[in-house]
Amino acid sequence: MYIYDEYDRRIQGQRVTQFRAQMERYLDGQLEEAEFLPLRLQNGLYVQRLAPMLRICVPYGLMNSRQLRKMAHITRTYDKGYCHISTRQNIQLNWPQLEEVPDILEELLEVEMHCNQTSGNCIRNTTTDQFAGVATDELVDPRPYCELIRQWSTFHPEFAFLPRKFKIAVSATQEDRAAIRVHDIGLQIVRNDAGDLGFSVFVGGGLGRTPVIGSLINEFVPEQHLLTYLEAILRIYNQFGRRDNKFKARIKILVRAMTPEVFAEKVEQEWQHLRDGSATLTQAEIDRAHSYFTEPAYEPLDDAAAQAELDRLAGDNKAFSNWLKRNVRDHKKPGYAAVNLSLKPTGIAPGDITDRQLEIIADLADDFSFGEVRTTHEQNMVLADVRKSDLFDLWQKAKAAGFATPNIGTLTDIICCPGGDFCSLANAKSIPIAEAIQRQFEDLDYLYDLGDIDLNISGCMNACGHHHVGHIGILGVDKKGEEFYQVTLGGNSSNDASLGKVIGPSFTAEDMPSVVQKIIDVYVEQRTEEEPFIDTVNRLGIAPFKERVYAKAS
Amino acid sequence: MPKLVKDGAIVDNEWTLMAKPEGEASEASVPAGKVIVPLSVWLARKDALTARDDIGVWLDTDETADQLGEDARRLPLVAVHFPAFADGRAFTNARLLRERFGFTGELRAVGYFLAEQACYLRRCGVNAFDFGADREQHLQATVDALDDFTEYYQASVDQPLPLFRRRPS
Ligand code: HEM
Ligand code: SF4
Numbered sequence: 001m002y003i004y005d006e007y008d009r010r011i012q013g014q015r016v017t018q019f020r021a022q023m024e025r026y027l028d029g030q031l032e033e034a035e036f037l038p039l040r041l042q043n044g045l046y047v048q049r050l051a052p053m054l055r056i057c058v059p060y061g062l063m064n065s066r067q068l069r070k071m072a073h074i075t076r077t078y079d080k081g082y083c084h085i086s087t088r089q090n091i092q093l094n095w096p097q098l099e100e101v102p103d104i105l106e107e108l109l110e111v112e113m114h115c116n117q118t119s120g121n122c123i124r125n126t127t128t129d130q131f132a133g134v135a136t137d138e139l140v141d142p143r144p145y146c147e148l149i150r151q152w153s154t155f156h157p158e159f160a161f162l163p164r165k166f167k168i169a170v171s172a173t174q175e176d177r178a179a180i181r182v183h184d185i186g187l188q189i190v191r192n193d194a195g196d197l198g199f200s201v202f203v204g205g206g207l208g209r210t211p212v213i214g215s216l217i218n219e220f221v222p223e224q225h226l227l228t229y230l231e232a233i234l235r236i237y238n239q240f241g242r243r244d245n246k247f248k249a250r251i252k253i254l255v256r257a258m259t260p261e262v263f264a265e266k267v268e269q270e271w272q273h274l275r276d277g278s279a280t281l282t283q284a285e286i287d288r289a290h291s292y293f294t295e296p297a298y299e300p301l302d303d304a305a306a307q308a309e310l311d312r313l314a315g316d317n318k319a320f321s322n323w324l325k326r327n328v329r330d331h332k333k334p335g336y337a338a339v340n341l342s343l344k345p346t347g348i349a350p351g352d353i354t355d356r357q358l359e360i361i362a363d364l365a366d367d368f369s370f371g372e373v374r375t376t377h378e379q380n381m382v383l384a385d386v387r388k389s390d391l392f393d394l395w396q397k398a399k400a401a402g403f404a405t406p407n408i409g410t411l412t413d414i415i416c417c418p419g420g421d422f423c424s425l426a427n428a429k430s431i432p433i434a435e436a437i438q439r440q441f442e443d444l445d446y447l448y449d450l451g452d453i454d455l456n457i458s459g460c461m462n463a464c465g466h467h468h469v470g471h472i473g474i475l476g477v478d479k480k481g482e483e484f485y486q487v488t489l490g491g492n493s494s495n496d497a498s499l500g501k502v503i504g505p506s507f508t509a510e511d512m513p514s515v516v517q518k519i520i521d522v523y524v525e526q527r528t529e530e531e532p533f534i535d536t537v538n539r540l541g542i543a544p545f546k547e548r549v550y551a552k553a554s
Numbered sequence: 555m556p557k558l559v560k561d562g563a564i565v566d567n568e569w570t571l572m573a574k575p576e577g578e579a580s581e582a583s584v585p586a587g588k589v590i591v592p593l594s595v596w597l598a599r600k601d602a603l604t605a606r607d608d609i610g611v612w613l614d615t616d617e618t619a620d621q622l623g624e625d626a627r628r629l630p631l632v633a634v635h636f637p638a639f640a641d642g643r644a645f646t647n648a649r650l651l652r653e654r655f656g657f658t659g660e661l662r663a664v665g666y667f668l669a670e671q672a673c674y675l676r677r678c679g680v681n682a683f684d685f686g687a688d689r690e691q692h693l694q695a696t697v698d699a700l701d702d703f704t705e706y707y708q709a710s711v712d713q714p715l716p717l718f719r720r721r722p723s
Contacts, residue, residue: 007705007717011703011705014702014703014705025670031668035670038639151717152707155706157674157675158645158674158678158710159642160642160674161639161645161671227716235646238643278714278719279708282718282719285718
């Protein structure tokens with residue numbers, strides 16, 4: 001994990017002082033509301049329907065147990081005792097007091113945390129695979145590159161007032177778990193024929209009002225040119241991105257207007273001025289970044305023995321066996337496994353977590369996973385380095401604390417935005433819809449039979465809940481002041497990224513569980529053996545689903 | 555006399571800003587004294603204006619630094635205009651003027667920007683901050699905000715080496 005040196009500490013400390021001064025000027029009336037707005041947003045501070053909201057940065061989703069305990073303390077002291085894991089791997093506080101935010105920043109600083117650029121029209125937190133470093137299928141650990149991007153983008157003086165917010169995601173695996181094609185810039189780490197490491201660069205993806213899948217503009221940017229190439233893209237965007245209309249200000253609109261080919265050429269021209277300049281990465285710096293993400297002190301373990309014992313325990317205990325199947329993943333090291341902690345028990349807003357649970361996870365991380373934990377873009381958490389021989393023990397403790405719901409990747413592992421319960425932009429509530437669907441599909445055997453299904457819910461077009469890329473997507477819409485829900489099918493955020501298609505007119509909240517049930521019924525009837533939901537939808541198209549859902553009761 | 559912040563101190567503003575002409579830029583009359591003319595006027599009247607040493611040029615946000623290009627080297631002052639403080643194009647223009655077009659004179663922010671942006675602007679090469687006569691209450695805050703940060707990760711005009719090339723290894 002990255003550790004601050006004196007430079008990082010100085011920079012982050014100066015940021016807290018700066019924000020305190022900005023807040024004072026605002027409270028004194030020297031800064032107008034509209035003037036303070038971008039300043040507070042760049043510190044993650046929103047003003048929401050019911051209270052301010054503070055978005056705390058979790059760089060590429062990685063935290064240690066000290067930081068978790070500090071989060072617990074902050075949610076207890078400054079908020080109502082719970083916080084929220086967001087789809088960008090950050091943590092949100094729903095009820096802080098405006099005036100207390102500088103104090104919260106100071107507390108965060110003590111554990112090397114901050115709220116830098118978690119909102120506003122600037123480069124946001126760079127995200128990646130939650131299994132980075134332990135995945136069996138990765139080329140290299142993507143986190144050192146995320147860290148290099150973090151430093152480059154933090155308080156970048158030229159790009160703090162972009163036309164719109166800007167998000168970068170990095171993936172180093174064949175199976176994309178970072179949704180890179182729906183980011184403003186998606187970086188796929190690759191090796192070229194000569195064996196050199198570099199990046200395939202996608203630009204112009206994004207969800208929101210105009211969902212777009214990113215275009216590949218460069219197949220191979222050598223690793224030492226990462227930052228200069230990013231700088232060239234950002235500079236083109238800052239100069240030519242639209243500023244007259246906030247809905248057309250994203251880079252996706254610029255790339256489409258120019259065409260990806262012309263955009264790529266412009267970047268190439270700009271890059272010719274920057275490449276080999278001082279921002280070109282040195283091998284020493286790349287090595288330094290890697291040095292923070294070395295392997296923890298793994299023990300040499302007997303995988304076969306550990307697995308045999310696990311199989312025995314699983315054979316005796318259905319619940320444990322379910323959990324192993326759904327929530328535990330392979331690890332690159334023999335005898336180890338990566339564990340998903342589900343934040344999706346029925347009836348809790350997806351991603352919500354209490355102060356006490358944060359502390360329990362901190363303890364579990366210390367006892368079972370080298371003191372580290374990750375947040376996921378599916379709004380769950382991960383203990384990445386657990387000995388297989390500890391899994392049973394861990395499971396019992398996680399279960400007692402409420403985050404061993406064995407539903408990872410299933411229909412009830414719903415991605416859901418805060419919607420009308422918290423968000424002033426919402427057209428409709430989303431949390432109660434998630435809950436109603438979770439209740440409809442409570443039978444675990446049935447749920448497992450359905451296999452992997454992404455169900456994503458957003459309360460409005462802004463698509464915070466990624467509804468466009470859910471296999472089943474649900475979008476809150478407003479019709480003459482009443483809440484309705486539009487359903488899409490066939491979205492996918494992975495490699496073959498695609499946007500869901502709307503199946504037809506929207507439904508009421510009460511309809512939603514049965515609408516999802518009908519969609520699932522068609523799948524169960526039509527699937528070939530072992531065929532995942534998304535493949536059935538892609539094979540059949542939306543027509544049969546549509547027919548069933550809108551069929552008149554006979 | 556109106557004031558501005560220059561090189562970290564509050565000083566008299568000796569220059570006047572000429573608005574964009576209503577009609578043809580080539581017909582616009584440029585007053586005597588230290589004047590900052592719009593880019594269009596400079597481009598249309600370059601031959602006549604070059605003879606004067608009291609002419610500066612200002613770029614609007616939808617004008618790019620390369621439109622002034624190498625001409626910048628000859629000028630004592632170039633200004634970048636903020637029609638709105640959230641319009642960040644001026645940051646790129648400032649940087650390009652310094653880094654690509656070799657401008658070494660006074661680089662001035664004009665229009666509607668914030669004291670809170672001063673540090674970033676300075677990093678992009680701006681060394682003078684003109685809020686206009688009606689927003690002079692922000693001058694002192696600007697002087698203070700110039701030092702919001704004294705260390706930076708990435709390269710920019712005031713620190714051409716990124717931190718990773720300066721960190722002791
Ligand atoms: C309650 C306060 C929130 C507000 C006011 C808010 C506002 C917005 C807005 C305006 C957008 C629009 C982006 C666009 O036009 O492209 C957006 C996008 C997004 N929000 Fe939120 N949001 C909130 C909470 C959340 C939460 C809780 C999450 C995570 C669970 C989240 C994750 C996202 C993501 C991932 C996007 C990106 C969609 C894209 O790729 O374009 N937001 N949000
Ligand atoms: S999708 Fe809409 S309703 Fe949901 S959090 Fe985002 S802005 Fe709010």
